Amino acid sequence: MSPGIEQLFFGIAAVVATVSSLLVVTRRNPIYSAMFLIVMFAAVSVIFMLLDATFLGFMQLLVYAGAIMVLYLFVIMLINPRDGDLPEESGVTEKSFAAGVALLIFSLLSFAISHSNEVERLSSLGPIPLIPEVSASHGTIRAFGLELFQKHLLVFELTSVLVLAGIIGAVHLASRGRKDGSTAPSAAGKGLVNTDV
Amino acid sequence: MFSLPALLYLSAFLFSVGTYGVLARRNILVVLMSLELMLNAVNIALVSFGRVHALTAFAGEHSGQIFTLMVLAVAAAEAAIGLSLLLVIWRRWNTIDLRQLCRLNG
Numbered sequence: 001m002s003p004g005i006e007q008l009f010f011g012i013a014a015v016v017a018t019v020s021s022l023l024v025v026t027r028r029n030p031i032y033s034a035m036f037l038i039v040m041f042a043a044v045s046v047i048f049m050l051l052d053a054t055f056l057g058f059m060q061l062l063v064y065a066g067a068i069m070v071l072y073l074f075v076i077m078l079i080n081p082r083d084g085d086l087p088e089e090s091g092v093t094e095k096s097f098a099a100g101v102a103l104l105i106f107s108l109l110s111f112a113i114s115h116s117n118e119v120e121r122l123s124s125l126g127p128i129p130l131i132p133e134v135s136a137s138h139g140t141i142r143a144f145g146l147e148l149f150q151k152h153l154l155v156f157e158l159t160s161v162l163v164l165a166g167i168i169g170a171v172h173l174a175s176r177g178r179k180d181g182s183t184a185p186s187a188a189g190k191g192l193v194n195t196d197v
Numbered sequence: 198m199f200s201l202p203a204l205l206y207l208s209a210f211l212f213s214v215g216t217y218g219v220l221a222r223r224n225i226l227v228v229l230m231s232l233e234l235m236l237n238a239v240n241i242a243l244v245s246f247g248r249v250h251a252l253t254a255f256a257g258e259h260s261g262q263i264f265t266l267m268v269l270a271v272a273a274a275e276a277a278i279g280l281s282l283l284l285v286i287w288r289r290w291n292t293i294d295l296r297q298l299c300r301l302n303g
Contacts, residue, residue, distance in 0.1 A: 003199075010199040014207050021211050021234055025218030030226040037230050040211075044237050047207075050199070051248045056262050060240075063269050068233065068276045075280045076226065079287045087223040087294030098220035102213040109209035113202055122249045123201045138251060138258065147259045148266070155263070159270045166274030173281040 003127060010050055017043035028086060034072050041065040051128065052139040204245040211238035225286070225293045229279045236272045240265045 016039065023036040041064040048057035090098075113119055137143040148156060211234060218231025247261015287293060 007199045010203075014203070017207065018210060021214045024234060025214055025222065025227065025231055027227075030224060030230075033227050033230055037233065040234065041237065044241060047204070047241060048244055051204075051244050052251075053244050053248070053262050053265075056244065056265055059266065059269060063273060064233070064237070068273060071276055071280055072226070072230065075283060078284065079293065081293060085291075085293065087292070087296070090221050090223055095221050098217050101220055102217035105216055106209055106213035109212070110206065113205045113209065119201060119205065125249065127200045128204075128245070128248060139262065144259050144262060148263055152260075152263050155267060159267055163270055163274050166277050170277040170281040173278070174284050176285070 006050055007127070009046065013043045013046040013050070016040075017047070028089065030076055030081070030086075031073075034069060034076065037072075038065050038069050041069070054139045055141045055144045056139070201245060201249055205242060208238045208242040208245075211235075211241070223295050225283050225295055228295065229276065229283070232279075233272060233276065236268055240268055243268070 020036040020040040020043065024033045024040060027033045027036065041060060045057045045060040045065070048054075048060055089095075215231045215235030215238060218234065219228050222228055222231065243261045243265045245261075247259065247264075250261070251258055283293065286298065290297065292298070
């Protein structure tokens with residue numbers, strides 16, 4: 001692809017990511033937030049592919065937009081909040097406080113980006129499509145996998161332990177709430193109430 | 198336009214939007230989604246630094262991308278745990294409002 005096309009695609013993806021991230025945090029209904037979050041993940045995946053991280057772009061689509069968002073949608077479907085269940089939104093003072101903190105973080109980060117010597121040196125190399133330093137196989141599944149399993153094998157194994165702990169914790173938590181089912185209208189609870197009456 | 202500072206500004210903006218969502222919203226679901234948004238913002242910065250450092254990298258050509266893969270795994274574990282906690286909270290108190298969960302005693 002020519003650099004001009006890449007710039008165009010990056011501009012579109014950046015605008016889509018910005019707008020949909022704003023919509024995620026402002027929509028009242030969580031379903032709409034989830035939908036706009038999927039759009040934002042897809043835009044970030046486009047940016048990854050433009051940065052020669054092809055494998056990671058596909059992983060972003062599979063894991064985030066595929067697996068994690070389906071998990072969110074399943075939970076929304078399970079608890080099925082009606083309009084009255086949705087919490088009332090924060091007042092103006094809380095919202096302006098949060099916006100102030102977010103603005104402070106953004107201005108601090110922008111100050112750091114614009115005054116960093118390292119960023120200046122790296123950006124003096126020119127726009128990213130014109131930096132010709134990567135090999136042709138950069139970011140492909142082969143090059144990525146070779147480096148992952150040769151140089152970073154221990155980190156990979158530790159991550160698998162982390163994910164296993166996450167799975168066990170999630171299963172334990174989700175099944176425990178059902179067993180002692182205090183307020184949930186489960187079949188066992190109903191049976192107890194009936195014998196009491 | 199498609200340069201390192203533009204990517205970093207985009208990443209900083211998405212991170213700030215995520216911070217706003219975590220602080221301002223009362224719906225636990227949206228707070229968890231804002232956390233995912235912040236993690237993704239960091240991923241953009243990691244991949245773009247990895248891209249411009251590709252030649253001079255001392256840890257390896259793909260270290261930024263491998264770091265991002267680890268963040269992806271952490272995000273998946275975090276989403277699973279967070280959502281099952283949310284389910285327990287919903288069964289126990291029948292609410293997804295963070296302000297109603299501010300007491301320490303169950």
